[in-house]
Amino acid sequence: MKGSLQDHNIEISDIQQPKIISRVPPTIWPVLDPPISSHEGPEMQKAQEHEAKVYRLPFEVRYQLEVCISQGIMNVHNLTPEFVARLANMAEKDEISARNILEYAAEQEKRIYDPMTIFDNAEALAYSSRSKIPYYCAYSRKATVTPTTLYFSSPTVETTNRVIRKYADKYGDRFLRVQFTDEIFEVWILILLLGRFC
Numbered sequence: 001m002k003g004s005l006q007d008h009n010i011e012i013s014d015i016q017q018p019k020i021i022s023r024v025p026p027t028i029w030p031v032l033d034p035p036i037s038s039h040e041g042p043e044m045q046k047a048q049e050h051e052a053k054v055y056r057l058p059f060e061v062r063y064q065l066e067v068c069i070s071q072g073i074m075n076v077h078n079l080t081p082e083f084v085a086r087l088a089n090m091a092e093k094d095e096i097s098a099r100n101i102l103e104y105a106a107e108q109e110k111r112i113y114d115p116m117t118i119f120d121n122a123e124a125l126a127y128s129s130r131s132k133i134p135y136y137c138a139y140s141r142k143a144t145v146t147p148t149t150l151y152f153s154s155p156t157v158e159t160t161n162r163v164i165r166k167y168a169d170k171y172g173d174r175f176l177r178v179q180f181t182d183e184i185f186e187v188w189i190l191i192l193l194l195g196r197f198c
Contacts, residue, residue, distance in 0.1 A: 026076035031055055031084050032062070053081070055088035058095050060173075063141065064102035067152040073105050074115050083115050090119070103129045106154050133157050138164060142177040 002012055034054045057065065065087070068074040091098035101118050104127035118124045130139070139155040160168070164175060 024077070026079070027081055028076060028079045028084055031081045032057070053085070055084050057084075057088055058091050058098075061087065061091045061095060061098045061102065063152065064099050064106065064154065067106050067154055068102055068112075070150060070152045071106060071109075072111060073109070074112050078113060079115055086116070086119060097125070100127050100129065101125060103127065103154050129154070136160055136165075138168065138172060138175075140175060140177050142179065144179045144181055146181055146183050148183065 005012055031054060065074075069076055069079075087098055087102075090101075101121075101124040104121075104124040105112055105118055107127075107129070112118065133139070136159060137157050138160045140158040141155050142153040144151040144153065158177070164172070
């Protein structure tokens with residue numbers, strides 16, 4: 001292997017003592033999903049939640065945060081309890097604005113290294129993805145399942161069917177479209193290869 005690398009002018013340097021960095025768990029999961037023990041009563045669980053400063057995000061905001069994490073827009077190691085607290089505070093005042101800034105982040109398809117910057121982004125604060133749609137359409141959430149992971153997508157407009165129309169009044173926002181596919185990067189490799197030969 002060293003010979004092959006040297007043939008391509010890749011310099012090799014020996015490392016005497018590699019530095020092993022221990023795994024650091026993300027700090028946001030205890031703030032969003034506190035551990036619940038079945039042996040403790042509701043009073044004890046409430047006391048633990050108050051002690052750990054647990055934030056309960058509305059479903060649409062939490063789903064959109066999961067979209068940003070699953071698509072690599074935000075990394076769980078960059079998200080802090082301060083970010084979750086500010087998002088929860090914003091969602092408490094205006095749930096739609098909190099959802100919209102996360103939808104804006106997902107739509108940009110660019111990695112955000114400092115998630116706190118989206119709260120100061122004028123375009124993100126003014127963004128609104130929802131518009132008037134025809135009666136035979138609805139916003140639908142989607143989960144793409146691959147052999148190694150799960151990708152969530154922002155709600156998109158899709159044509160409804162008889163079942164969705166029947167339950168649209170009470171349960172219209174509870175449908176999830178699930179798609180099973182190969183790894184996402186394999187599709188991009190195929191597109192790049194086809195692009196080279198066309």
